[in-house]
Amino acid sequence: MSLHMAEQTRKKEPETQEERRDFFCVVRDAFRIFAQRSAAMLGTAWSFCIAVLIIVVWIVTGPKFHYSDTWQLIINTGTTIVTFLMVFLIQNTQNRDAKAIHLKLDELIRALKGARNKLVDLEQLSDDELKKLEIEFQRLRERASDLDTEPAEPGG
Secondary structure, three states: OHHHHHHHHHHHHHHHHHHHOOHHHHHHHHHHHHHHHHHHHHOOHHHHHHHHHHHHHHHHOOOOOOOOHHHHHHHHHHHHHHHHHHHHHHHHHHHHHHHHHHHHHHHHHHHOOOOOHHHOOHHHOOHHHHHHHHHHHHHHHHHHHHHHHOOOOOOO
């Protein structure tokens, strides 16, 4: 009997966890899915062709509307709205991609023997700290190139 109750509790657990998700979490997940699908769809050659077709149709209709202010306003408003919305979609997908790349690099640094773990979470450092590291790596590159250009010792 207790085994049956434990099984029922496990079945109900996901439901209660789902209910506990707050509104912002649901909105964030929905936007993430929408942004990923939109980016995949809008980043195709077909989407570009459709955008070019819209511009061509707008240009061709210019003489019919005597290149009026309304004719110009239509394309200006449309492109402004699309650009405004695309900024958020692009930024969301870029943020996710950057975070994923940082996590992958952090894992590689952590897994490599001899790697400096202080390089994990580098993106959290201040600009001054990043500049110091940049100078350090520049010196390492210079030392490495100096070693590469030194003539080999005879007999060694």
